[in-house]
Amino acid sequence: MNARPKKSFGQHFLHDKRYIDRIVSSIAPKDGDTVVEIGPGEGAMTMPLLAVARRMTAIELDTDLIPGLQDRAASIGELRIVHSDVLKVDFTALARELGAERLRIAGNLPYYISSPILFHCVEHAAAIQDMHFMLQKEVVERMAADPGSKVYGRLSVMLQLACKVTPLFTVPPGAFRPPPKVDSAVVRLVPLPPEQLPQGDTAKIYQVVKAAFAMRRKTLSNTLKGLVDEATIRDLGIDPRARAETLPPGDFVKLANAM
Numbered sequence: 001m002n003a004r005p006k007k008s009f010g011q012h013f014l015h016d017k018r019y020i021d022r023i024v025s026s027i028a029p030k031d032g033d034t035v036v037e038i039g040p041g042e043g044a045m046t047m048p049l050l051a052v053a054r055r056m057t058a059i060e061l062d063t064d065l066i067p068g069l070q071d072r073a074a075s076i077g078e079l080r081i082v083h084s085d086v087l088k089v090d091f092t093a094l095a096r097e098l099g100a101e102r103l104r105i106a107g108n109l110p111y112y113i114s115s116p117i118l119f120h121c122v123e124h125a126a127a128i129q130d131m132h133f134m135l136q137k138e139v140v141e142r143m144a145a146d147p148g149s150k151v152y153g154r155l156s157v158m159l160q161l162a163c164k165v166t167p168l169f170t171v172p173p174g175a176f177r178p179p180p181k182v183d184s185a186v187v188r189l190v191p192l193p194p195e196q197l198p199q200g201d202t203a204k205i206y207q208v209v210k211a212a213f214a215m216r217r218k219t220l221s222n223t224l225k226g227l228v229d230e231a232t233i234r235d236l237g238i239d240p241r242a243r244a245e246t247l248p249p250g251d252f253v254k255l256a257n258a259m
Helices: 017-027 046-053 063-073 091-097 111-123 137-144 154-162 202-214 230-235 249-257
Strands: 035-038 055-060 078-083 103-108 128-136 163-171 184-191
Touching: 017 046, 017 103, 017 128, 017 163, 017 184, 035 046, 046 055, 046 063, 055 063, 063 078, 091 103, 111 128, 111 137, 111 154, 111 184, 128 137, 128 163, 137 154, 137 163, 137 184, 154 163, 154 202, 154 249, 202 249
Parallel strands: 035 055, 035 103, 055 078, 103 128
Antiparallel strands: 128 184, 163 184
């Protein structure tokens, strides 16, 4: 029996087999991979992933969905369900608990908390091999945006400093029950190796990025007043009259280190 999607959890259950198959092919799980799914819902992606990985973990907040998931998984493989809000899950500790060097994370993320989930995962990037998420298409466009784009902003900079972001394909509303009012898209995030990560204080980098994008139409000398002075910005080889949306991610690291 199909579960009734709950608005309070932002549930939209994927049901179109063509897109389920494309997502599973993109993840390309292997026997022995430590796969963790965020928000399995009715298990549309869970079961084909489990059929290959043989063992996996799912994080589900909705208690009503858990018995159905356990019943469907019983004949396919070993499914461990963590009943929790994903924002409270320590992925680094989970990897240790599962005896995994790194986790492979997947999920159809609720649109209303997609950014907090992304940032939470990035905090544990050292324990993650890759992530495949379905999100609102507009969010994926922001994640992958280049400097100069109208949608380039805080999310673009912070994610690109931590991961290689690759949009994969669009998923139409009709692939879900109930259909959302917007298109969705699948994206791959691969954490950068340690040598490519920014050398600096992440909290300071975020502070600079947040301030710089707070008023998009203002110049850096205005938005960063009190954090980095105009002369220092110029000494870094950055034009103080430039706007945040024109700077590549690495420039924000330079600015943070100069605070």
